[in-house]
Structure formats: C-alpha cells, structure tokens
Amino acid sequence: MDILPILSTLRRHKITSWLLILEIALTCAIVCNAVFMIGHRLQHMRMSSGIDEHALVQVQVADIAPSPDIYARAKEDLAVLRQIPGVQAVAMTNQLPLGGSSSNASVKLDPTQRQPILSAGTYFGRDLPQTFGARLVAGRNLKPEEYIDADIAIKALATGDTKGLPAVAVVTQALAQRLWPGQNPLGKSFYLTDTVSLRVVGVLAGLARANAHDDATAQYTMILPLLMGAGKDQSYILRTRPQDRAAVLKAAVAALKKADPLRVVTRQRTYDDVRHEFFANDRAMAGILVGVIVALLTVTALGIVGLASFWVAQRRRTIGVRRALGATRGHILRYFQTENFLLATFGIALGMLLAYGINLFLMLHYELPRLPAFYFPVGAVALWLIGQLAVLGPALRAAAVPPVVATRSV
Amino acid sequence: MFGYYLDLALRSLKRNKALTVLMVLAIAVGIGASMTTLTVMHLLSGDPLPGRSGTLFYPQVDPDPDPSPNHQPYDMMDYRSAQELWSAHRADREAMVTSSQLRLTASHLNLPPLMAQMLSTTSDFFPMFDVPFRYGGGWTAEDDRSRARVAVISSDLNDKLFNGADSVGRTLRLKDSDVRIVGVLAPWRPSPQFYDVAGGRFSNGDTAGFYQRPEDVFVPFQSSLEINAGGFQPFTCWSMPGDPAHLQNSPCVWVALWVQLDSAAKVAGYRRFVADYAAQQKALGRFVHADNTQLRSLMGWLDFNQVVPSDVRLQTWLALAFLLICLFNTVGLLLAKFLRRAGEIGVRRALGASRAAVFAQCLVEAGLIGLLGGASGLLLTLFGLWLVRSQPVEYADLVHLDTTMFLATFALAVVASLLAGVLPALRASRMPPGLQLKTL
Structure with missing residues (x-):
C-alpha cells in the first residue's frame, strides 16, 4: 500500500493526528515504565530469605513478670517448646529474615578505620542455621562452648576485657564476597568495634536481613555466638513439617502461656505470613500499576476507536468514490489499518524518548535502576497491537461502504 | 442564551450516546484516579497542627x-x-x-x-x-x-x-x-x-x-x-x-x-x-x-524526614499522567464531534451567529461533559478511597474525602474539560461558513 496519500490526508488533519500521536506516546512511555516497575517489585518480592520458609513458625512473647534470670527463663522456654509433638528444632533469635525490625552492626576490616565499610544484620542465638534451615557452604557452625551470655559480653565491652566477648562468627557468602572479594573467608577477621574482633568460622549460602529493603545489601548478615535472655524483642522459632504448622503454633502458644501465665503473646505466625507482611506494600503497588496499565490501554484504545469512527464517517463519500473507481474492500480496510499503524509508529517513537525521560526522573527520585532496553520493544508491540485491534471495527465499517455512495449527492 | 446552549448541548450529547459515554467515562476515570491519590497526598502532606x-x-x-x-x-x-x-x-x-x-x-x-x-x-x-x-x-x-x-x-x-x-x-x-x-x-x-x-x-x-x-x-x-x-x-x-x-x-x-x-x-x-x-x-x-x-x-x-511515603508520591504522578492522557482523549473526541457538525455550525454562522457565540456554545457542551464526568469521577474517587482504606497501611483510617477535596474534584473536572474543550471549540468557531454551506 502506498503510504504517501495517507500522509497527505493526515497532514490535513494535523491537530487530530497530533493528539492521537501524543496520547499514544504518553501511554507508551507510562506503560514501559510501569511494566518495568512491576518487574522490579516482583523481583524484589522473590528475594531469597535463605531459609526453609514453609517449615517455620514464629512466636513472640513480651514482658514476662520480673524474672530473676532471663537466661534460665529462655532455656526453660526452649525446653518446653522442644517437647511439643511435631517440632523438629527450636531456637531463640533476635530477628527474622524479612521480619521488619532489625538489629545491625557496622563492619570494619581495620579497627582504626574511621568509616565502617558496611552495616550488616546481626543474628544472635543458638542453633540458628539448623533451625532456620540455612545452608552452610564452608566451615562449621558455631559451637555451644563459643556462646556468651549477652550481659557478660556487655560488661566485657565496658571493661575492655576481650575474654568475655564473642570471637567467632558465621557470615553469609554475600557478606564474605563483599569484604574479601575472590578470597577464602574462613579464618579471616573483621571488627564491629575497636575491641570486638570476629574470626569467620563458617559461611552460609544465604540469610536475608530483617530490613531487606535494598536488594544489593539484603544478604549482608552474620550470626554471632551471643545468647540473649528471654524478652519482648526475642522470638521463638519452631521448625516442623509444613502440614503441622498450625497445630504446632497453637501448642507452642499454649505451652509458653502455661510456663508463665502473666506473659503477653505479641506475635504468632507462620514464616509464610512473615514474608507476606514484609512485601504487602510492594504487592499493593504492583497491583495498582497493573490497574493503571489496563486502564491506560483501555482509554487509549477507546480514543482510537472514537477518532477512527469519526474519520470513517467523514470520509464516507471519498471511500465510495474509491470503491467506485475499483478499490476492493481489502484496499479500504488496509488503508485505515496502515493509517493507524503510521500514527502508532510516530507515537511510539515519541513515547520511547518520553519513557527514557521518565525513567531518568524516577532514577533520580525513586532510586530505580535504568530501564533495560528490551522494555522498549515490549511497549511498542503492545501499542501497535492495541492500535490495530481498536481500528479494526471502524476500518471494517469503512470497508463495508458501498460504491453507490459516490453517486449520491449528500 | 446560556439556557439555549445548554439545551443544544444536551441534544448533541443525546445524538451520539456511545461517544458521550466514552468522553464522560474518560474524564471520570481520570478524575477518579487523580483525586484519590491527591486526597491521600493532601491528608498525608498536610499540617498536623494548623495555626500552631x-x-x-x-x-x-x-x-x-x-x-x-x-x-x-x-x-x-x-x-x-x-x-x-x-x-x-x-x-x-x-x-x-x-x-x-x-x-x-x-x-x-x-x-x-x-x-x-x-x-x-x-x-x-x-x-x-x-x-x-x-x-x-x-x-x-x-x-x-x-x-x-x-x-x-x-x-x-x-x-x-x-x-x-x-x-x-x-x-x-x-x-x-x-x-x-x-x-x-x-x-x-x-x-x-x-x-x-x-x-x-x-x-x-x-x-x-x-x-x-x-x-x-x-x-x-x-x-x-x-x-x-x-x-x-x-x-x-x-x-x-x-x-x-x-x-x-x-x-x-x-x-x-x-x-x-x-x-x-x-x-x-x-x-x-x-x-x-x-x-x-x-x-x-x-x-x-x-x-x-x-x-x-x-x-x-x-x-x-520526607514523611509522605514515596509510593504515595509515585501514585500521584501516575494518576496525574493518567488524567493527562484522558484529557488528550477527550480533546480528540470533542474535536471530532464539533468538526463533524461543520454543516450545522456553518448554517448558524450564515444566519448571523458570531464566532464567540459558536465558541460559547461548544464550551457549554464541553463543560456539561465535565460536570457529568466530575459527578461520576466523584463516585470513582469514593470507591478509590474505599480501596485505600482497605489496604493494610497505617494511614488507612485517616483517608476520607473532606469538603475541600470534594469541591476540588468538581473544580478539577470542569476546568479539565473546559481546557479540553477550548481547542476544539476554537477550531469549530474558526470554520468559514461559506465553505460548509457549499457542501450541503
């Protein structure tokens, strides 16, 4: 089909053509960026926690009536929980991967260093890798004799006595790679303060931090041989078979209440709920973005239908003349399809520039990465398709115009 | 004259119901989306202690x-x-x-x-x-x-x-x-x-x-x-x-x-x-x-402390862009509609109507669409706010439509559709009457 006559017709409808082109351009730009943002959120939501998620439940209790020995209390609680039928392992932890509230420490490789290299999540508690199901890829787990009660460690910190301080740690592969790129981390040391020096004895495949908002630093965590006393910020983690989780959770709450009726259970949930809650905002935003894309494409398609119908009605006589002069129905159909394709192409070309501009703005204000190039053709194909679908109805109506129209005066 | 234009506008809107519904819906959806997010923005970025x-x-x-x-x-x-x-x-x-x-x-x-x-x-x-x-x-x-x-x-x-x-x-x-x-x-x-x-x-x-x-x-x-x-x-x-x-x-x-x-x-x-x-x-x-x-x-x-959550700001930008697209749509459709009535406008011009009169008549029609769009947009805004309230966010219970935002919804709808109507109305009023009459 010759496109020159189409272009000359469009030139006579400059404003309407430009409006359609601008509408398509803006839609294309927003759809490209919205699809990209959805992808970004979905990828964030797929973040690995590094643990055996479907086998874990969490119970958090608060404010036990003044217990003379919170360490003994914690031991008793753990013993009670271990008795529950179906429980495979139990641990007390100060935080959960993707759990929200976090405990972090600044990491230095040299104690005299002014600025720490990074901040890493610090897990405290016995049997954590085993209970979590975090995979050890090198070295060993922390040994029971390496554990130190937190209050002893705090006293040691105040007095500068290194004997009461933890000396070893298990770190994640991601943290090890960041601190010692390409080297074997086992046996290497890092510092949390001037006096706390930790030697790496084990490396975990992965263990996400509690506040894993940034994908790049999400796996920067370590486990320290510190024992915490029972308290409102500690959680009991129970490992069980996935189908037993509900029963185990109920039994665990009952057992903890029985051990001390004065305590308040502030949280009881499966780990699946933990993940669900952590990404609730991202899920909602992704849903909103999908809604925006659907609404935008619908509005644009309806706009194309409206304008194409108008053009067809306006050109009824011309179409009749062309039919009378020998143009087939196919010619008329293709004329309108090509016209729409041309408009969509102009719009898409403009939309790409705009999409790039919007992406630059988002990179500046929302810390989004650069829009990968393959999103551009995705947006283009989507708009070409929408355009062709929208114009099909009016174009078929145009093709149905009988040649006899040409002979009628009005 | 305004009453007559209103009557003309109503007749014109009734003549092509599908197109009218399309335009009203486009404005309503645009208004609904942007007013929902603007209301949330307004509530979250406001002064917690006005005057104090x-x-x-x-x-x-x-x-x-x-x-x-x-x-x-x-x-x-x-x-x-x-x-x-x-x-x-x-x-x-x-x-x-x-x-x-x-x-x-x-x-x-x-x-x-x-x-x-x-x-x-x-x-x-x-x-x-x-x-x-x-x-x-x-x-x-x-x-x-x-x-x-x-x-x-x-x-x-x-x-x-x-x-x-x-x-x-x-x-x-x-x-x-x-x-x-x-x-x-x-x-x-x-x-x-x-x-x-x-x-x-x-x-x-x-x-x-x-x-x-x-x-x-x-x-x-x-x-x-x-x-x-x-x-x-x-x-x-x-x-x-x-x-x-x-x-x-x-x-x-x-x-x-x-x-x-x-x-x-x-x-x-x-x-x-x-x-x-x-x-x-x-x-x-x-x-x-x-x-x-x-x-x-x-x-x-x-x-x-950038207290307004970045997701809320992002949603506001999205909604405003959405409104803009809806407006482009409306401008295009209004333009199509007015230019299609070239013959009718030509007759009116030939019978003595001034350009301003034709312009006013077209604007009344655009404004009417805006009002209808605003009313439907208000319903969509209420629905949108209900959606926000059902989200598990801390500010969910704060979200409501106050008088300011209620009035702003209508103002935005009418201003938006009048703006959308200006260009088509201008084009319609510029049409030379003779040319149109010749084709009749």
Missing part, C-alpha cells in the same frame, strides 16, 4: 565523639542533652518525648494484659500540641518534678477498658507500678504523628509508620523512667551501651525535645541558646561537633 505549627521547633545537637565531620546531627538527643536543654526553660513551652512499649493491666477489670505504647513526656506536651481532652486534663509541672504516678490515656484505650466512661481517678497497672488516671483524651489523630517522627531519611521512602495512632498511655517523663526501667529502646548509639537497661547515661540518642517559640526574636534567641549550650559542652569535653546544631520548624522537620 509555625511556633513549634525541634532542636538537635551532635554528641557524637567521632571527630570525622558528620553531615547531620542525630535525629534524636541523648538523655543528658535533652534534660539539660529542657530544664533551662528558655522556650515558651517545651516537652521531652520518647516512646516505649510496656505491659498494661487493669486487674480489677478482668481483662487480659495487653502491650501498650507509652509516651513519656512532660506537662507542656498537652497545651503545646493543643491535645484535646474529653475528661480531666494533663498533669502539672509539679507532677513532673515529684515523679507523680499519674497518666493520661487515649480515647481508644478508655473505650476499650472503661467503655468510654469517665475514668479519671481510676488506677491502671503499668508493668509493676500503679498509676492514677488524671485525663482522658478526646479522639486525637494528628497526621502524621509528628512528635515521634525521626529517621525518615533512613527508611527508603517506606514512611507509612509515621502515620500510626498516638500512644495509648502518656506518663510524666521521670516517672516513666522508673516504671518502665529497662524497657526503652535507643534510636541509635555511637558506641556500645554499657547497660542497655538504663539509657540515661548511655552513649545513645533516644529522647526528642520539642519547643514552642512564639516570636521570631525568640527563635533566634533559642538558636543562640542551643549553639551556646553545644559550645559549653565542647568546652567540658563532652561534645566534639559544637557547631553542628539545628533548630528546624515542625514543617521543616517533617520535610527533612
């Missing part, structure tokens, strides 16, 4: 002993700095605040114990922030000094424990201490919960937590330190705390200080006072960064 916020300030000092230059002082204060600045009483009013969690029981009420949020503060808090009381009132400065075991409770807690009855004089058990209720707040829901705002710049835009409800229990600062000893959390520490149970002498920041300064001279005076205090602390060897002090206004502090 200009006199409230948030002093900051920098107790970090690390000599490397810090860009910003900590978001909160260490206990000693806050206590010393507070007890100097250099401002018109001033209140220390810190929030903690503790067990609350009302044993005689036969209710299970619950974990309550407690705000530790000083007596000026209530008059300074215009906190409304339903029963009783705040405590006195004397209560602050004498570490009185008194408390003010929120209206939510009063409803839960006492079914909304006057509970002044009743006793609550906070952890292991009894406190006497001296006041019950009327429902109070500042947006954001400004006096607890801190650390916004570290939250990656996820700041919905700043919009949670105020605490359940308000207790004099010194009394609360005794009642909930060991229950306070530091905001951050510059070195390991020796005794995490008692933060008073710890190297940690965990107390916020708010001051009310009623005139510009007093603001300048207080700024000088904070700077002098920091210099004096440097002389004593406690501070290193004496010049790193701040005195931000309430709104300045909220801006600094």
Whole structure:
C-alpha cells in the first residue's frame, strides 16, 4: 500500500493526528515504565530469605513478670517448646529474615578505620542455621562452648576485657564476597568495634536481613555466638513439617502461656505470613500499576476507536468514490489499518524518548535502576497491537461502504 | 442564551450516546484516579497542627565523639542533652518525648494484659500540641518534678477498658507500678504523628509508620523512667551501651525535645541558646561537633524526614499522567464531534451567529461533559478511597474525602474539560461558513 496519500490526508488533519500521536506516546512511555516497575517489585518480592520458609513458625512473647534470670527463663522456654509433638528444632533469635525490625552492626576490616565499610544484620542465638534451615557452604557452625551470655559480653565491652566477648562468627557468602572479594573467608577477621574482633568460622549460602529493603545489601548478615535472655524483642522459632504448622503454633502458644501465665503473646505466625507482611506494600503497588496499565490501554484504545469512527464517517463519500473507481474492500480496510499503524509508529517513537525521560526522573527520585532496553520493544508491540485491534471495527465499517455512495449527492 | 446552549448541548450529547459515554467515562476515570491519590497526598502532606505549627521547633545537637565531620546531627538527643536543654526553660513551652512499649493491666477489670505504647513526656506536651481532652486534663509541672504516678490515656484505650466512661481517678497497672488516671483524651489523630517522627531519611521512602495512632498511655517523663526501667529502646548509639537497661547515661540518642517559640526574636534567641549550650559542652569535653546544631520548624522537620511515603508520591504522578492522557482523549473526541457538525455550525454562522457565540456554545457542551464526568469521577474517587482504606497501611483510617477535596474534584473536572474543550471549540468557531454551506 502506498503510504504517501495517507500522509497527505493526515497532514490535513494535523491537530487530530497530533493528539492521537501524543496520547499514544504518553501511554507508551507510562506503560514501559510501569511494566518495568512491576518487574522490579516482583523481583524484589522473590528475594531469597535463605531459609526453609514453609517449615517455620514464629512466636513472640513480651514482658514476662520480673524474672530473676532471663537466661534460665529462655532455656526453660526452649525446653518446653522442644517437647511439643511435631517440632523438629527450636531456637531463640533476635530477628527474622524479612521480619521488619532489625538489629545491625557496622563492619570494619581495620579497627582504626574511621568509616565502617558496611552495616550488616546481626543474628544472635543458638542453633540458628539448623533451625532456620540455612545452608552452610564452608566451615562449621558455631559451637555451644563459643556462646556468651549477652550481659557478660556487655560488661566485657565496658571493661575492655576481650575474654568475655564473642570471637567467632558465621557470615553469609554475600557478606564474605563483599569484604574479601575472590578470597577464602574462613579464618579471616573483621571488627564491629575497636575491641570486638570476629574470626569467620563458617559461611552460609544465604540469610536475608530483617530490613531487606535494598536488594544489593539484603544478604549482608552474620550470626554471632551471643545468647540473649528471654524478652519482648526475642522470638521463638519452631521448625516442623509444613502440614503441622498450625497445630504446632497453637501448642507452642499454649505451652509458653502455661510456663508463665502473666506473659503477653505479641506475635504468632507462620514464616509464610512473615514474608507476606514484609512485601504487602510492594504487592499493593504492583497491583495498582497493573490497574493503571489496563486502564491506560483501555482509554487509549477507546480514543482510537472514537477518532477512527469519526474519520470513517467523514470520509464516507471519498471511500465510495474509491470503491467506485475499483478499490476492493481489502484496499479500504488496509488503508485505515496502515493509517493507524503510521500514527502508532510516530507515537511510539515519541513515547520511547518520553519513557527514557521518565525513567531518568524516577532514577533520580525513586532510586530505580535504568530501564533495560528490551522494555522498549515490549511497549511498542503492545501499542501497535492495541492500535490495530481498536481500528479494526471502524476500518471494517469503512470497508463495508458501498460504491453507490459516490453517486449520491449528500 | 446560556439556557439555549445548554439545551443544544444536551441534544448533541443525546445524538451520539456511545461517544458521550466514552468522553464522560474518560474524564471520570481520570478524575477518579487523580483525586484519590491527591486526597491521600493532601491528608498525608498536610499540617498536623494548623495555626500552631509555625511556633513549634525541634532542636538537635551532635554528641557524637567521632571527630570525622558528620553531615547531620542525630535525629534524636541523648538523655543528658535533652534534660539539660529542657530544664533551662528558655522556650515558651517545651516537652521531652520518647516512646516505649510496656505491659498494661487493669486487674480489677478482668481483662487480659495487653502491650501498650507509652509516651513519656512532660506537662507542656498537652497545651503545646493543643491535645484535646474529653475528661480531666494533663498533669502539672509539679507532677513532673515529684515523679507523680499519674497518666493520661487515649480515647481508644478508655473505650476499650472503661467503655468510654469517665475514668479519671481510676488506677491502671503499668508493668509493676500503679498509676492514677488524671485525663482522658478526646479522639486525637494528628497526621502524621509528628512528635515521634525521626529517621525518615533512613527508611527508603517506606514512611507509612509515621502515620500510626498516638500512644495509648502518656506518663510524666521521670516517672516513666522508673516504671518502665529497662524497657526503652535507643534510636541509635555511637558506641556500645554499657547497660542497655538504663539509657540515661548511655552513649545513645533516644529522647526528642520539642519547643514552642512564639516570636521570631525568640527563635533566634533559642538558636543562640542551643549553639551556646553545644559550645559549653565542647568546652567540658563532652561534645566534639559544637557547631553542628539545628533548630528546624515542625514543617521543616517533617520535610527533612520526607514523611509522605514515596509510593504515595509515585501514585500521584501516575494518576496525574493518567488524567493527562484522558484529557488528550477527550480533546480528540470533542474535536471530532464539533468538526463533524461543520454543516450545522456553518448554517448558524450564515444566519448571523458570531464566532464567540459558536465558541460559547461548544464550551457549554464541553463543560456539561465535565460536570457529568466530575459527578461520576466523584463516585470513582469514593470507591478509590474505599480501596485505600482497605489496604493494610497505617494511614488507612485517616483517608476520607473532606469538603475541600470534594469541591476540588468538581473544580478539577470542569476546568479539565473546559481546557479540553477550548481547542476544539476554537477550531469549530474558526470554520468559514461559506465553505460548509457549499457542501450541503
């Protein structure tokens, strides 16, 4: 089909053509960026926690009536929980991967260093890798004799006595790679303060931090041989078979209440709920973005239908003349399809520039990465398709115009 | 003439129902989406204390002993700095605040114990922030000094424990201490919960937590330190705390200080006072960064913490872009519609109608579409706000359509559709009448 006559017709409808082109351009730009943002959120939501998620439940209790020995209390609680039928392992932890509230420490490789290299999540508690199901890829787990009660460690910190301080740690592969790129981390040391020096004895495949908002630093965590006393910020983690989780959770709450009726259970949930809650905002935003894309494409398609119908009605006589002069129905159909394709192409070309501009703005204000190039053709194909679908109805109506129209005066 | 144009517009709209519905829907959807997000934006970015916020300030000092230059002082204060600045009483009013969690029981009420949020503060808090009381009132400065075991409770807690009855004089058990209720707040829901705002710049835009409800229990600062000893959390520490149970002498920041300064001279005076205090602390060897002090206004502090969640801002941009696309759509359709009536317009022009008259007639039609779109957009806005309310976010219960936004919805719809109508109407009125008549 010759496109020159189409272009000359469009030139006579400059404003309407430009409006359609601008509408398509803006839609294309927003759809490209919205699809990209959805992808970004979905990828964030797929973040690995590094643990055996479907086998874990969490119970958090608060404010036990003044217990003379919170360490003994914690031991008793753990013993009670271990008795529950179906429980495979139990641990007390100060935080959960993707759990929200976090405990972090600044990491230095040299104690005299002014600025720490990074901040890493610090897990405290016995049997954590085993209970979590975090995979050890090198070295060993922390040994029971390496554990130190937190209050002893705090006293040691105040007095500068290194004997009461933890000396070893298990770190994640991601943290090890960041601190010692390409080297074997086992046996290497890092510092949390001037006096706390930790030697790496084990490396975990992965263990996400509690506040894993940034994908790049999400796996920067370590486990320290510190024992915490029972308290409102500690959680009991129970490992069980996935189908037993509900029963185990109920039994665990009952057992903890029985051990001390004065305590308040502030949280009881499966780990699946933990993940669900952590990404609730991202899920909602992704849903909103999908809604925006659907609404935008619908509005644009309806706009194309409206304008194409108008053009067809306006050109009824011309179409009749062309039919009378020998143009087939196919010619008329293709004329309108090509016209729409041309408009969509102009719009898409403009939309790409705009999409790039919007992406630059988002990179500046929302810390989004650069829009990968393959999103551009995705947006283009989507708009070409929408355009062709929208114009099909009016174009078929145009093709149905009988040649006899040409002979009628009005 | 307006009535006649209105009649013409109605006839024209009825003639092509599908096109009319399409235009009205496009405007309605655009208005609905943008007004939903703008309403949320309006509620979240508003002034929590209109008329008052200009006199409230948030002093900051920098107790970090690390000599490397810090860009910003900590978001909160260490206990000693806050206590010393507070007890100097250099401002018109001033209140220390810190929030903690503790067990609350009302044993005689036969209710299970619950974990309550407690705000530790000083007596000026209530008059300074215009906190409304339903029963009783705040405590006195004397209560602050004498570490009185008194408390003010929120209206939510009063409803839960006492079914909304006057509970002044009743006793609550906070952890292991009894406190006497001296006041019950009327429902109070500042947006954001400004006096607890801190650390916004570290939250990656996820700041919905700043919009949670105020605490359940308000207790004099010194009394609360005794009642909930060991229950306070530091905001951050510059070195390991020796005794995490008692933060008073710890190297940690965990107390916020708010001051009310009623005139510009007093603001300048207080700024000088904070700077002098920091210099004096440097002389004593406690501070290193004496010049790193701040005195931000309430709104300045909220801006600094970027309290509006970044997702909400992003949604607003999206919705406005969406409205723009809907408008392009409407302009195109109106243009098509008016130009199709070229013959009719030609006849009117030939019979003596001026360009202005044709223009006015077209604008009336565009405005009518805008009104219809605005009305449907309002329904969509209400639906959108209902959707926001059903989301699990802290500010969900704040979201409602107030009169301002209700009127703004209609204004936006009509202005938008008039704007959309200007270009098509202009084109229609410029058509030479002769040309159109010839084709008839």
